[in-house]
Every structure is written in structure tokens, then in C-alpha cells.
Amino acid sequence: xxxxxxxxxxxxxxxxxxxxxxxxxGRDNAQMAVAISAASIVPDRxxxxxxxxxxxxxxDMVLSxxxxxxNFLREDQLELIGDFGLVSGRDHDKLDxxxxxxxTSGSPLLTDCFGxxxxxxxxxxxxxxxxxxxxxVVDGKTLxxxxxxxxxDARRKLxxxxxxxxxxxxxxxxxxSRNTMDNIAHTPWQPRA
Numbered sequence: 001x002x003x004x005x006x007x008x009x010x011x012x013x014x015x016x017x018x019x020x021x022x023x024x025x026g027r028d029n030a031q032m033a034v035a036i037s038a039a040s041i042v043p044d045r046x047x048x049x050x051x052x053x054x055x056x057x058x059x060d061m062v063l064s065x066x067x068x069x070x071n072f073l074r075e076d077q078l079e080l081i082g083d084f085g086l087v088s089g090r091d092h093d094k095l096d097x098x099x100x101x102x103x104t105s106g107s108p109l110l111t112d113c114f115g116x117x118x119x120x121x122x123x124x125x126x127x128x129x130x131x132x133x134x135x136x137v138v139d140g141k142t143l144x145x146x147x148x149x150x151x152x153d154a155r156r157k158l159x160x161x162x163x164x165x166x167x168x169x170x171x172x173x174x175x176x177s178r179n180t181m182d183n184i185a186h187t188p189w190q191p192r193a
Contacts, residue, residue, distance in 0.1 A: 016148035018070040019084045020050060021095070021108040022061040028108045030094045031058040032085035036070060039134055046137040048119060053130045055176060057089040062133060066121040066191050067105035072114040072148040081154060082162050086169055104139045114149070115142035124189040128181035 003010075015036040022029050033050055040047035050070065052059040062068045073080055084094055100108040103118035110116060119135035155163065 011152070014151045016072050016114075016150050017081065017154060018072045018148075019080060019110065019113070020052065020058055020062070021069045021071055021100070021110065022058050022065060022067065023102070023106045023108060024061040024065040027061070028093070028095050028100075029058050029061055029089035030071075030084045030098075030108075031056050031089070032081060033070065046117075046140075047122075048117060048135055048137060050119075050133050050135070051127065051130050052133065053173065053177075054180070055129075055173070059131060062121065063124070063131065064192050065106065067107050068119055068121070068133070068135065069103050069105065069107040069109050070117045070119065071110040072116065074114045074144050075147070075149045075153070075157075077113065077149060078154060078157055078159075078162075081158065082165065086162075086165050111143075114144045114147075116140055121191070126185045126189075128184045129177035130181075 013035070015033065018033045018036055019030045020033050031052070033052075035051045037049045038047070039049045048070065050068065052062060058068070087094065095108060099111045101111060103109045103116070105118050105120050107118060109118060117137045118139040120138050121133050121135045123134040125132045125134075158166065
């Protein structure tokens, strides 16, 4: 298979950009989501699926806490891509100085964004290099008018320096994923105590 043959379809599968926030053992963190999808057609039982790379601190926090929030960015929030997606929460507090409240799940909710979904994990699937978390949406709110920020639009608007840093990070993550994506544990997911 030639990737060029499927690239136009694959490129349209990306979701709006969202900061995944989590809380575990007195610590808050944020990261940019790999991919998000609605996972229910029942209006009063909303669910989502989010994919988080295992190398990210947020992955372990979500796995341990069983909760996360999706904070969808607005088109004027490009800088948060760098703040949440290009540095590690292991090195510093990514949410220092960011206005937030604590959601029903215990996860931080950004008060200045397009909107949020507060979620509790109900299942997870190992994807080798990442984990797909299925979660019930326990709360949410749209905070802004218009549209959230989409990756296809953000790439065209990012300053060249930020785009270069993003592409360098992506190249490194692709190399790591090539080595780990086939290492899938097929044991059923169990919430941590």
C-alpha cells in the first residue's frame, strides 16, 4: 500500500484540537489529544473515545485516575498547542497560570476555551504505542460561539517556529511508535484501585 493513496482520507479523520486535562495524586496536567471521536448515538448517554500516547504523563494519569476532560480550543488559541503539546508535564506545571475549575470527574476544566467535556473512563484498549480510552461524558458546556480549532486549520496558521517544533516532535514520536505499536496487551482493562 502506498500512503499517498490514502492520505486524503486519513487527513480528514482528525478531530478538533483539544487539551486533555487530568488530575492524579494532587497534580494537574494537560496535553494535546491525538484523536477524539464521539462513541454513542444515544443523546442522553454521550460517550467519547480519546487516544493518548503511552509516553505522555497524561496517559498514566488518566489510566490511574480513570478520568479526563477534553477542553476544545478556539481558533485564537494557537499558542496552547505549544504550551500543552510541545513540553512535558514531567518538567513543569503546564497549567500554571491557566484559569481552570475542577470538574465533576476531578479533572481540571479550562474556563477559557471553546467548550469542554468532563469524562470518566469506562474501558480502555491497548494500541501498543497508545491507549484508546472509552469514557462516559459526565458534564460539559459550550463556552464560545463559532467553531473549535481544527488541526488542518491550525497547521496553516501556526508560526513557522512552532510548526517546525511540532514536526520535530512528531518525527520523534513516529520513530517511537514504529517500535512499540505492535506490542499490544490483549488482557481486559481493569480500573486501578
